[in-house]
Amino acid sequence: MSQTFRAYKAGGRTRTVQNLGLTNGAPTPEAVAYTFTATTSAPTDDSDGFKNPGLQKTLHLLIKNNNTGGTVTIRLWGYHSAFDEWGVLTVLNPTNGVRQAISVSAGDDVDLYNTFDIEGIERIAVQCTAFASSNNATVWLGTNTI
Numbered sequence: 001m002s003q004t005f006r007a008y009k010a011g012g013r014t015r016t017v018q019n020l021g022l023t024n025g026a027p028t029p030e031a032v033a034y035t036f037t038a039t040t041s042a043p044t045d046d047s048d049g050f051k052n053p054g055l056q057k058t059l060h061l062l063i064k065n066n067n068t069g070g071t072v073t074i075r076l077w078g079y080h081s082a083f084d085e086w087g088v089l090t091v092l093n094p095t096n097g098v099r100q101a102i103s104v105s106a107g108d109d110v111d112l113y114n115t116f117d118i119e120g121i122e123r124i125a126v127q128c129t130a131f132a133s134s135n136n137a138t139v140w141l142g143t144n145t146i
Helices: 020-024
Strands: 034-036 058-066 072-080 085-088 090-092 099-101 103-106 111-117 123-130 136-144
Touching: 020 136, 034 123, 058 072, 058 103, 072 136, 103 111, 123 136
Parallel strands: none
Antiparallel strands: 034 136, 058 111, 058 136, 072 085, 072 103, 072 123, 090 099
């Protein structure tokens, strides 16, 4: 009698950070998710942004303002198929207990690294809401369980 063995998966959770830029076929681990040269629109289509593989819990974001001559500001958006809608991601403000839209600003020639809770979010998109008049800003996105 032959035996059947079943290989169980843990849902794709990971401790190490996975670069979301790689999910679009980029060849190197340093893959940039976004390069902004102007402000952009909010996501509207359910295929916009990047898939959160394995529904990871933490978003790692690095924004690099590449000598634009001013401040670059981005806003984070999340999508879930249960609602078929995009919504601005929020974070709890500890000083007043109110949830506020996640908006990250990087001054001229500044690199900022942040982490955010994205538990349950299926797709992540970044919108550039303010941009200075020259050069560009780059954004890297990564996810993990911890």
